[in-house]
Every structure is written in structure tokens, then in C-alpha cells.
Amino acid sequence: MNVAFTQPATGSAKSLDGKVALVTGSTSGIGLGIARAFASAGASVVINGFGKPEEVNDTLEFLQRETGGKAIYSAADMTKPDEIAGMVSLALEAFGRLDILVNNAGIQHVSPIDQFPVEKWDAVLAINLSSAFHTIRLAVPAMRRQGRGRIINIASAHALVASPFKAAYVAAKHGIVGLTKVVALETAEENITCNAICPGYVFTPLVEAQIEGQAKSHGIPREQVIRDVLLAQQPNKRFATVEEIGAFAAFLASDAAASITGSALPVDGGWTAH
Numbered sequence: 001m002n003v004a005f006t007q008p009a010t011g012s013a014k015s016l017d018g019k020v021a022l023v024t025g026s027t028s029g030i031g032l033g034i035a036r037a038f039a040s041a042g043a044s045v046v047i048n049g050f051g052k053p054e055e056v057n058d059t060l061e062f063l064q065r066e067t068g069g070k071a072i073y074s075a076a077d078m079t080k081p082d083e084i085a086g087m088v089s090l091a092l093e094a095f096g097r098l099d100i101l102v103n104n105a106g107i108q109h110v111s112p113i114d115q116f117p118v119e120k121w122d123a124v125l126a127i128n129l130s131s132a133f134h135t136i137r138l139a140v141p142a143m144r145r146q147g148r149g150r151i152i153n154i155a156s157a158h159a160l161v162a163s164p165f166k167a168a169y170v171a172a173k174h175g176i177v178g179l180t181k182v183v184a185l186e187t188a189e190e191n192i193t194c195n196a197i198c199p200g201y202v203f204t205p206l207v208e209a210q211i212e213g214q215a216k217s218h219g220i221p222r223e224q225v226i227r228d229v230l231l232a233q234q235p236n237k238r239f240a241t242v243e244e245i246g247a248f249a250a251f252l253a254s255d256a257a258a259s260i261t262g263s264a265l266p267v268d269g270g271w272t273a274h
């Protein structure tokens with residue numbers, strides 16, 4: 001039997017040259033880390049999320065100054081399908097293509113199931129799950145026309161395991177993994193991949209605020225909060241960084257990850273190995 005060999009894929013600082021990426025929930029935290037990684041790899045980026053106009057402008061200027069890529073902003077509300085449609089249209093009108101979609105927008109609410117506010121359930125499901133359905137259904141036709149696409153859904157360790165008092169968040173993140181698998185199967189022969197990244201705790205400004213709040217409420221040092229409260233289920237006892245998540249997303253968006261699709265990929269320090 002004759003076997004044809006090809007040169008192995010090699011990494012490149014500009015592995016996303018000429019590509020266009022849309023990252024929801026990307027004005028801070030994980031989403032911004034991903035947008036920065038994409039821009040550094042050569043992609044033009046559309047960022048989305050909340051923020052003061054001057055802060056958004058500073059972010060856009062940073063992305064363009066530090067990477068040389070183009071960056072634009074959409075203020076689309078992820079609970080509103082018509083605004084989501086407008087955001088995807090903005091990307092296509094501005095750049096003429098859409099190569100990479102990252103669904104990162106998300107919110108959290110913690111409450112016992114019998115006390116969980118119905119409006120909070122609806123909001124968490126709308127932003128954490130339904131918004132991804134709307135972006136994907138609108139992005140896939142453009143990716144099909146191009147003959148290539150990368151869809152990356154930011155799930156959570158809570159897409160694979162559960163914790164008490166997080167009914168809506170856990171349900172939405174489990175749903176994201178199911179959606180990921182369906183989209184991967186539907187696009188498997190079209191050079192379009194769809195994967196979910198499942199982080200454990202990632203160090204962001206929101207997590208920093210949780211540390212301070214828990215330390216005050218429990219009357220314990222911040223180091224103990226980190227180790228025994230927040231990272232109690234995370235065997236490596238360290239936060240992932242937004243840079244780590246960004247680098248992983250950039251790999252999944254590259255040609256080197258063409259055979260990875262339909263996967264829920266933990267980045268959780270061993271949390272889900274239990």
C-alpha cells in the first residue's frame with residue numbers, strides 16, 4: 001500500500017493571517033484574552049460586550065497598535081436575536097468574511113433551586129446558551145461559502161460536572177456541549193470545526209472580586225480562599241490565565257486543529273479527572 005506523507009503542521013506567530021474573528025463577551029476577561037491572541041496571530045477581530053465608550057476605544061486602539069490588525073466593536077445585546085443578527089452582519093460588511101466565531105458571553109447566578117428567580121434562569125439561558133445558537137446559525141452560511149470555519153464555544157468545567165446552587169449555569173453549559181456536538185456533525189465534511197473549551201477557574205477581574213468578597217465574608221486570608229474555597233475541586237491549585245485560554249483558542253482556530261471537532265476540551269487543572 002502506498003502512503004502519501006505530508007509535512008507536519010508547524011506553529012506560526014501569524015497563524016491566523018487574513019482571518020476574521022468575532023468574539024462575544026470580549027471587552028474584558030477571557031473574551032478579551034482570546035481577542036488579543038487572535039489579533040496577535042494576524043486576525044482582524046470584532047469585539048463585543050459591555051464597557052464605557054472610552055474603555056472600549058482604548059481596547060480597540062490597543063489591539064490595532066500592538067498587533068497591526070483591524071478591530072471593530074459591536075454593542076449587541078446577547079439576549080436579543082435581532083441585535084445578534086446585526087452584529088454578524090456588521091462583521092461581514094466590515095471585512096467581507098467571517099472565519100472564526102467564539103461564543104464567550106456569559107453571566108452567572110447562584111441560588112438554591114427552589115428559590116432560583118425565574119427571570120435569572122431566563123437571562124442565564126438566553127446569554128449563555130441561546131445566544132450561541134443565534135450566532136452559529138448566522139455564521140455557518142458564511143463559513144460554508146468560504147469553505148472553512150472555526151466555531152469555539154467557551155463552556156466550563158460545569159459543562160461536564162455540576163455544583164450546587166448553579167442550576168441555570170450548569171444547565172446552559174451542558175447545553176453548549178450538546179450544541180457543539182450537533183454543529184460539529186452537521187459541518188464535518190465542510191472544513192468547519194466546532195469545539196467547546198471547558199475552563200476551570202480562570203484569573204479575571206471578576207474572580208479577583210470573588211476572592212476579596214469571600215475573604216471578608218468568611219474572615220479568612222485570601223490565600224486560603226483561593227486554595228480551600230475557589231480551587232477546592234481543582235487539583236493543581238492554580239488559576240488558569242486568560243493568556244492560556246487565548247493561546248488554546250488560537251490553536252483551535254488554526255489549520256493545525258483541522259481534525260479536532262465535536263470535542264469538549266477541559267482546561268481545568270484536573271477538576272473533571274475526579
